[in-house]
Amino acid sequence: MLGLAACGGGSTDSSTGSSADNPYGLIKPGQLRVATLGDAKPYTFTDAGGQFTGFDVELFRDVAKRMGITDVVYTGQDFSALLPAVANGQFDAGVAAIGITEARRKTVDFSVGYLAGYLTVITKKDSGITSADGLAGRRLGVVQGTLQEAYAVKNFPKADLVRFPDNNAAVSALNRGSVDAHFLDYEAAKSYIAQFGLVSAADIPSFDAPAGFAIRKGNSALKAALDKALVAAMEDGTWKRLYEKWFPGSPMPQQYLPGGDHTGAP
Numbered sequence: 287m288l289g290l291a292a293c294g295g296g297s298t299d300s301s302t303g304s305s306a307d308n309p310y311g312l313i314k315p316g317q318l319r320v321a322t323l324g325d326a327k328p329y330t331f332t333d334a335g336g337q338f339t340g341f342d343v344e345l346f347r348d349v350a351k352r353m354g355i356t357d358v359v360y361t362g363q364d365f366s367a368l369l370p371a372v373a374n375g376q377f378d379a380g381v382a383a384i385g386i387t388e389a390r391r392k393t394v395d396f397s398v399g400y401l402a403g404y405l406t407v408i409t410k411k412d413s414g415i416t417s418a419d420g421l422a423g424r425r426l427g428v429v430q431g432t433l434q435e436a437y438a439v440k441n442f443p444k445a446d447l448v449r450f451p452d453n454n455a456a457v458s459a460l461n462r463g464s465v466d467a468h469f470l471d472y473e474a475a476k477s478y479i480a481q482f483g484l485v486s487a488a489d490i491p492s493f494d495a496p497a498g499f500a501i502r503k504g505n506s507a508l509k510a511a512l513d514k515a516l517v518a519a520m521e522d523g524t525w526k527r528l529y530e531k532w533f534p535g536s537p538m539p540q541q542y543l544p545g546g547d548h549t550g551a552p
């Protein structure tokens with residue numbers, strides 16, 4: 287069912303879906319429906335109580351509050367289903383360490399970037415894989431639809447790619463020996479490494495595709511509000527506080543700190 291933006295009182299702008307009582311063109315005025323992931327800790331994940339949390343989730347909740355919205359509903363999706371669901375109006379936003387790329391901009395719009403980091407290959411200690419070169423002839427897990435999948439297709443032609451719906455499925459395959467390595471985001475890699483005694487074999491910069499909040503194409507009112515609130519969160523140190531909470535000890539990108547070049551979207 288298409289979650290068409292509710293048409294409240296007054297005329298509705300057909301392109302953005304916004305109107306006087308629904309300024310951000312939301313599916314349900316006053317509520318933000320968000321597609322996210324349950325297994326990309328510490329970016330976005332479900333905690334012991336089944337609540338979605340993590341850096342991206344808490345940053346988005348802060349941004350929503352600055353927009354005057356406290357009713358934020360998170361729903362877990364497979365990554366490959368995330369952007370299509372935002373594009374077709376089932377959700378108002380996608381929040382899941384989603385890298386901003388020109389290919390993705392064809393189907394959704396993005397806020398300004400809020401997190402630039404690395405793509406990481408994890409493997410078992412005794413796999414013999416100690417660098418990207420070691421992936422030749424080995425089975426490499428990727429989550430379908432991710433930048434890791436696209437990067438591996440282009441740069442690891444000799445690896446035998448195995449596509450999974452999510453990180454949990456890929457990591458359990460790695461632990462039982464069905465694949466030799468898995469390719470995911472740096473902070474999530476650190477979390478799985480700590481949980482299962484795995485090791486990192488390669489860190490690949492993805493600074494040209496910082497993560498952004500994905501929204502329906504054309505919803506310029508929502509984009510403007512998200513960008514304004516994101517920059518405010520960076521300027522008043524909220525971004526820094528959340529980064530230190532969720533990524534302790536990780537190198538901190540400077541562009542998201544007070545006085546940084548926040549609007550450096552690619």
Ligand SMILES: NC(=O)CC[C@H](NC[C@@]1(O)OC[C@@H](O)[C@@H](O)[C@@H]1O)C(=O)O
Pocket residue numbers: 323326365382383384385386401402403404405429431432433434471472492493494495496497498
């Ligand atoms: N949650 C996921 O599985 C997303 C995987 C992958 N994330 C890449 C990324 O956005 O992760 C956060 C930062 O490190 C970005 O630089 C990076 O492009 C992607 O966008 O495809």
